[in-house]
Amino acid sequence: MPERLFYPLFALQHRGQEAAGIAYNRNKKVVFYKSLGMVSGVLSHYLGEQHPSKVGIGHVRYSTQGGNKIENAQPFCIACNKGQIAFAHNGNISNSDDLRASLFDKGSIFQSTSDTELILHLISRSEKATFREALLEILPKLQGAFSGIFIHEDTLYAVRDPLGFRPLVMGQSLDMTVFASETCALDTLGIPDHEDVQPAEMIIVKNGRIDRVQWAPVNQKGQCIFELIYFARPDSTVFGYSVHMLRKKLGAALAAIDDHHGDIVISVPDSGNSAALGYSVTSGTPLEHGLTRNHYSGRTFIQPTPETRELGVRLKLHPIKRAIAGKKVTIIDDSMVRGTTSKILISLLREAGAKEIHLRLSAPEIKNPCFFGIDIPTPSELISNRMTPSQIARFIGADSVQFLPIDSLRSCVDNPDDFCYGCFAGTYPCPVKDSPMRRKD
Ligand code: AMP
Numbered sequence: 001m002p003e004r005l006f007y008p009l010f011a012l013q014h015r016g017q018e019a020a021g022i023a024y025n026r027n028k029k030v031v032f033y034k035s036l037g038m039v040s041g042v043l044s045h046y047l048g049e050q051h052p053s054k055v056g057i058g059h060v061r062y063s064t065q066g067g068n069k070i071e072n073a074q075p076f077c078i079a080c081n082k083g084q085i086a087f088a089h090n091g092n093i094s095n096s097d098d099l100r101a102s103l104f105d106k107g108s109i110f111q112s113t114s115d116t117e118l119i120l121h122l123i124s125r126s127e128k129a130t131f132r133e134a135l136l137e138i139l140p141k142l143q144g145a146f147s148g149i150f151i152h153e154d155t156l157y158a159v160r161d162p163l164g165f166r167p168l169v170m171g172q173s174l175d176m177t178v179f180a181s182e183t184c185a186l187d188t189l190g191i192p193d194h195e196d197v198q199p200a201e202m203i204i205v206k207n208g209r210i211d212r213v214q215w216a217p218v219n220q221k222g223q224c225i226f227e228l229i230y231f232a233r234p235d236s237t238v239f240g241y242s243v244h245m246l247r248k249k250l251g252a253a254l255a256a257i258d259d260h261h262g263d264i265v266i267s268v269p270d271s272g273n274s275a276a277l278g279y280s281v282t283s284g285t286p287l288e289h290g291l292t293r294n295h296y297s298g299r300t301f302i303q304p305t306p307e308t309r310e311l312g313v314r315l316k317l318h319p320i321k322r323a324i325a326g327k328k329v330t331i332i333d334d335s336m337v338r339g340t341t342s343k344i345l346i347s348l349l350r351e352a353g354a355k356e357i358h359l360r361l362s363a364p365e366i367k368n369p370c371f372f373g374i375d376i377p378t379p380s381e382l383i384s385n386r387m388t389p390s391q392i393a394r395f396i397g398a399d400s401v402q403f404l405p406i407d408s409l410r411s412c413v414d415n416p417d418d419f420c421y422g423c424f425a426g427t428y429p430c431p432v433k434d435s436p437m438r439r440k441d
Contacts, residue, residue: 002046005058008178008185010039014233015090015181016062019073022046023086024056025154030084034059034073054207055156057149059088063114064375072114075151080124082131085152089116090181091145091166091373094432099141119148135159135202139215143430145224145372147197149179155206159215163222163429164199165372165420167238171195177205182236196240221418222429225409226374229363230334234274239418244274246412250362251278251332253408258283260358260400262328266290268317268345275362276332285330291345292318301375306340313344325353335363336392336403337376339383343396350397359398364406364424365389371432376423 005022020042021034031051035042039060059074075088093099096115099122104110108121122141126134131152145165150157158179160168171178171191180186183194197203200216223239224231234244251274255261261283267276269291280287297316301309329349336342342359349357365384370376379385383392384403393401406424410416422428 002043002049002051004176004189005056006039006043006047007188008180009043009058009060011184011188011233012060012181013039015231016060018063018068019061019070020059021061021073021075021088022056022058023075023077023088023151024051024053025151026051026053028153030077030086030151032075032077032086034070034075036068036070036073054154055151055205057086057088057151057156062375064092064370064373067113069112071112072116074114074116076112076114076116076120078120078124080120082123082126082134083153085120085123085131085150087116087120087148087150089119089146089148090168091147091161092371093118093142093146094144094371094430095142096144097433119146132157132204136213136215139202147181155204158197158203158205160197160199160201162200162216162218163220163420164196164218164239165222165224167223167227167232168197169194169237170197170203175208177208177210179203182232182238184233184236187235194237220429222372222420223418224370224372224374225413225419225421226335226363226370226423228413229409230271231374234270241413247274247334247362248278248281249412250404250409251275251280252282253278253412254332254360254362254402254404255279255282255285257405257408258330258358258360258402260330261285262330262356262358264288264290264323264327265330265332266324268331268333268341269293271334272332272362275334279330279332279360283330288323288327290320290323290329290331290349292320294318301337306338309338309340310344313341314348317341317345317348319348319352321352324349326355328356328358329354330358330360332360332362334361335366336361336383336401337366338381339392339396342392342398342401346397356399357397358400358402359393359396361401361403363404364409364421365403366423368423368426370423371428372420372422374423 023032093115122138128134147166147168171186171194204211
């Protein structure tokens with residue numbers, strides 16, 4: 001069992017680098033291994049172990065709610081009046097504060113600050129007799145984003161929230177049914193075909209038999225557009241879209257509204273690669289390899305201070321001077337959040353001798369918090385809340401800065417009303433608290 005969980009999780013490493021874990025059923029008991037760290041560090045020594053098991057789950061963690069602590073690592077494994085349960089969850093429950101307060105008043109004890117644990121409390125406190133009935137009773141009480149998988153005894157349950165914020169796909173081979181956030185995980189198991197778990201759907205897999213339950217009506221979708229812009233891997237299909245092809249379209253849309261086509265276009269690797277290609281094809285500007293990425297450096301975005309974030313970017317991205325010197329450079333990144341990456345990049349490109357630098361972002365200006373599972377700093381830290389694009393250009397030292405307008409973004413997808421644009425537009429497909437959600441205690 002560990003191998004069959006390890007390789008798909010390894011493919012999903014980009015979705016969370018803070019903690020990794022697996023849980024599976026062995027001799028009728030749920031066993032689990034989890035720790036802070038990356039998949040290879042945490043789980044590779046279990047690879048050689050032969051543990052026959054019919055059902056297992058795994059998780060990589062990226063914290064948005066609940067800090068980077070071992071107590072918050074997943075899967076969560078508990079024993080309660082419904083039996084032994086293991087649970088892995090992607091997303092944020094937006095009414096978690098209210099649910100937690102009411103459980104607390106009734107005597108619940110919490111070990112973690114993650115909203116995942118409260119789902120297990122709700123299941124345990126349900127008066128329904130079985131796990132399945134309890135799950136069906138509590139799911140409608142949750143608001144916000146949850147794509148989740150549970151093990152209960154020898155049965156797997158996959159669930160998705162009614163707005164379908166976070167992706168969840170199902171693939172099958174002769175001897176396996178597999179659920180994953182992205183299709184790149186199924187590829188590691190040689191499973192070429194997949195279908196989406198539908199919003200408000202629960203899929204139950206037991207001894208190879210599949211049972212599908214629609215547990216709530218779906219009136220509207222709120223798929224996270226940022227999954228397509230930045231979060232997912234380009235070789236994945238997410239919400240039915242090839243992530244790479246969609247990003248190419250975003251780059252093409254940027255080129256279509258741009259009147260400054262430089263001598264060369266370069267990308268900020270890796271997140272800007274596909275959009276830069278689309279920009280190059282549409283504008284006719286040659287695509288150059290202008291920046292090299294050091295794949296051994298860690299994530300800069302989650303570093304705690306501006307100084308460590310800055311050092312992180314300098315260690316991660318290096319300009320190729322011969323490609324850049326004396327050129328008018330159009331540089332494409334997927335998004336700007338605090339502006340740290342862009343400011344350093346522009347100074348690196350100047351040092352490398354660029355004549356002009358025009359920064360283009362294949363996303364609109366990020367001005368609002370995400371309540372549904374993407375880590376976005378407080379509104380005051382977001383550069384687009386403090387400056388216009390031309391002020392940003394002056395601040396970061398670029399000749400110009402242009403963001404993709406929301407309307408252009410919407411025109412790149414077939415069904416624009418099926419997406420959540422909350423981080424750009426400030427309106428959300430379900431109720432949220434007024435205060436920005438940023439609790440990492
Ligand atoms: P910043 O340096 O704060 O402007 O962050 C922008 C860079 O971080 C871009 O290059 C993005 O690829 C990346 N990024 C954007 N949003 C996120 C996020 N929520 N988590 C991690 N990285 C992100």
